Amino acid sequence: MFLMYDYSPDSMTDILFKDFPPVPTQAWEELILRDLKGADYNKKLLWKTPDGFSVRPYYREEDLKEIPxxxxxxxxxxxxxxxxxDNNWLIRQGFPLSEPLSQVNAKVLEALNRGLESVGFVLQPGQELTLQDMNTLLREVFLPAIEVSFENVSFKKPGTLHAFLEYVRATGIPAEQVRARFGFDPAGDAFFAGTMPNPEDFTVLANLVRTCSDYPQLRLVCIQGYKIQNRGVGVxxxxxxxxxxxxxxxxxxxxxxxxxxxxxxxxxxxxxxxxxxxxxxxxxxxxxxxxxxxxxxxxxxxxxxxxxxxxxxxxxxxxxxxxxxxxxxxxxxxxxxxxxxxxxxxxxxxxxxxxxxxxxxxxxxxxxxxxxxxxxxxxxxxxxxxxxxxxxxxxxxxxxxxxxxxxxxxxxxxxxxxxxxxxxxxxxxxxxxxxxxxxxxxxxxxxxxxxxxxxxxxxxxxxxxxxxxxxxxxxxxxQATEIPSVFLLTFGNLTMCRARAQFSANFFGIAGFKVLDNNRFKTVEDGIQAAGKSGARIVVACSSDEEYEGAVPLIARSLDPGTILTVAGEPACKEALMDRGINHFISVRSDVLETLLGYQKELGL
Known part of the structure; x- marks a missing residue:
């Protein structure tokens, strides 16, 4: 006897979710607003991508309805x-042609035996390959089994392309089995060089494409989007x-x-x-x-x-x-x-x-x-x-x-x-x-x-x-004669002094300074004494905002004149402290690079 089950979506929904009625979006939004306790929804929950458009904190099935x-x-x-x-992409590796081609060929063969499926030959500026070069470069390479790419080539010097086609014909590889890419891009090359392409360039390029018309898997024109990405732009x-x-x-x-x-x-x-x-x-x-x-x-x-x-x-x-x-x-x-x-x-x-x-x-x-x-x-x-x-x-x-x-x-x-x-x-x-x-x-x-x-x-x-x-x-x-030391003078509120000590260690570690961290000192005076013995050029006060107003001026008076006193945080008493000649503050609002370069300059690095 066979048991027949209905696995249709409606049936499965009835079985699994009949006791759980769907929650409308409005209900979710009301709950979120309640949890935000008056905070700005857009600032807290929307992510603004590097490209400037916003991404919502969640999406639901209804958000797919307008997508084609x-x-x-x-x-x-x-x-x-x-x-x-299928999703069987090809694994490629680039091989610069900056050494003898026989050595490049040996590396290619080894890589192909270790899982490589696509070979990228990166030519040197002005380099053109001949048929003899192709024979050396592709020796013992079974071309129908892989893809080859020739990068940093110029359509104005198509010798490499002609040499490759001559090699393919000489080895008797069927045209439909040739999988190859060439990096001809006159418009892109001109764009990145800050110039403009010659209108005749495209006629020359079109003639090269006609030359390869019998090769359905050979593409000559390469759009070099990666060069834009490597300049820091978004998607x-x-x-x-x-x-x-x-x-x-x-x-x-x-x-x-x-x-x-x-x-x-x-x-x-x-x-x-x-x-x-x-x-x-x-x-x-x-x-x-x-x-x-x-x-x-x-x-x-x-x-x-x-x-x-x-x-x-x-x-x-x-x-x-x-x-x-x-x-x-x-x-x-x-x-x-x-x-x-x-x-x-x-x-x-x-x-x-x-x-x-x-x-x-x-x-x-x-x-x-x-x-x-x-x-x-x-x-x-x-x-x-x-x-x-x-x-x-x-x-x-x-x-x-x-x-x-x-x-x-x-x-x-x-x-x-x-x-x-x-x-x-x-x-x-x-x-x-x-x-x-x-x-x-x-x-x-x-x-x-x-x-x-x-x-x-x-x-x-x-x-x-x-x-x-x-x-x-x-x-x-x-490259400095001596790596500058940073002494973290921790005192007062345990939670705040440790949080600001960790922040400061991370901050000065970015410049490669030697950070001398400490457990919380029992008194400010103990911390001042230890700071003096350390010989550190920079001393960072790490405590709560409330304790800075009284303690920081004392620290400033007690340290050697050449010591750079820094306050971790942006306390409410910042202006009062600055009036007393304390001018160094670090916080999450700091421009880290500019601030640390300033410390290096002050230290004479």
Whole structure:
């Protein structure tokens, strides 16, 4: 005998939830307002993203009603769910061609045997490869099993492309099995160089695309969105920039005689991955829909973890950043991905760094099985709404770019460059004021850590890092004849003195100063005596606001004249203390970078 059960959604709802009537949104809102006790709802609960739009504290099923395409499937337009029915992205690693090609080939073969699936050859400035170079570089590489990419190439020197095609024909590989990417981007190269592309560039590029018309999986035009991301912009600006650049190429290539389908098929996107986990997922999902709206085609996306958040101090934290960035891109369904080595900011990547970076993706595939689930974010109230918000905000910026002339208009280009620069400066200011956190740099520093050998703080634009200003300050401390000591004079209210001592230790640790923490002194006088014996150049008073007014002037009178007395907090008596010549205060409102640089200057560092 067989028992038949009704597993329909309505039936399951009746079984599981008949005793739990749904709670309307209004009831939740009333409860939240009651718990806020008069506090501003928007300030307390709405998160304003780096791109300027707000995210609500919660979303419900009713918030999905106005979002289109939720019933679409993976592999179906508009590709919200993905361009493929699987999620088997390709693991890529870049190989700079700065050493003999035979040595590069040996590294490639080893990496392919260790799980690599996509090889990125990064040419040196002005370098062109010949057929002989291709024979050396691709020796014993079974090309149909992998994808290859040629980066830092110029369409004005197409010798590398012709050499590759000649190699493919000579080895007899069927055209449909050749999976290759070239990084030709005259418009993007001009934008980042502060110039404008020559109109004839697009005619030359279109002719190159025609040359490759028999190769359905060979894409020549690369939209370099990652360069925008590494300058500190948010997901909206990166996405709008990428789509506007893609639109320019569609227009120029079709004007040069290519069909819309051939033009779209020649374009691929190289985008960055930032640290905002859910926003990055939303960006890649939105990119698929956006590009389909523009081109009626499926997007091809390669993602690279960013350098903006990479740190040279406490650099092993970069392994964690690389992991979360890789997770967001993998779950969002990119086509291929490169995780940069944890030590990329120092050495451009050691052998160990590349191996661990590769293994991050292998673990996500082989152990976490991220490749076996397509678009796991589907139906998530939060991520679907984030995707819709990112898409909507990106469309606005995209249309603004187009309406002012697009990226072949010099005024539009200059204005967008200014937008990128102002966004970067705002984010750097947020880091200096700790409105944004960079673990190990402006919060939770390892104050005993030393600068790694080979640290490069030049800050080349393609690979900018947010930590550079803090790291230069840290390096200045290390290069001093003697590391300055900071004595924490703790007294009075136990809770407040310990809280402010911890805050102060974190604050001065950012500059690499030696912090001398103490248990609470029984009396202020005991603390003053211990401070004098310590020889510290900086003494920080750590107690409650109420105890500062009487104790701090006493401390100031008792310390050696050359000692810098600092008060932890912004007490109500601040003005009275300043009238007595006490001018150093640190608090959550302080510009950490500017304040610590001021201490360094005062100490003669």
């Amino acid at each position: 395409h939720l019933d679409s499937l993976p592999g179906q337009k508009p590709y919200l769910r993905g361009t493929r029915k 909206v600006q990166e996405l709008a920039f990428s789509m506007a650049m893609g639109n320019e190429y569609l227009k120029k290539l079709t004007s040069a005689g290519l069909s819309p389908d051939m033009a779209a098929r020649s374009i691929h996107f190289h985008m960055g991955i930032g640290t905002h986990y859910f926003l990055e997922m939303a960006k890649f999902r939105a990119a698929r829909v956006f590009w389909n709206e523009i081109s009626n085609a499926a997007i091809a996306v390669h993602a690279t973890s960013g350098t903006w958040s990479q740190t040279a101090y406490d650099m092993y934290v970069n392994l964690l950043r690389g992991t979360t960035e890789a997770m967001s891109a993998a779950l969002a369904g990119v086509d291929s991905m490169e995780v940069l080595p944890f030590d990329y900011a120092i050495t451009k990547g050691s052998e160990q760094g590349y191996r661990l970076a590769r293994n991050i993706q292998i673990i996500l595939k082989e152990e976490a099985h991220f490749d076996r689930v397509t678009d796991p974010a589907a139906g998530s109230y939060y991520i679907e709404n984030l995707t819709n918000s990112v898409l909507g905000e990106s469309r606005k910026l995209y249309l603004d770019i187009l309406q002012t002339g697009g990226f072949t208009d010099p005024v539009t280009c200059d204005r967008f460059r200014e937008t990128v620069n102002s966004t970067r400066e705002r984010r750097l200011q947020n880091l200096a004021q700790r409105r944004e956190t960079l673990v190990g740099i402006n919060q939770y520093p390892d104050s005993t850590g030393k600068a790694p050998a080979g640290l490069n703080l030049s800050g080349e634009e393609e690979w900018m890092r947010a930590a550079t200003g803090f790291e230069k300050m840290r390096l200045r401390t290390e």
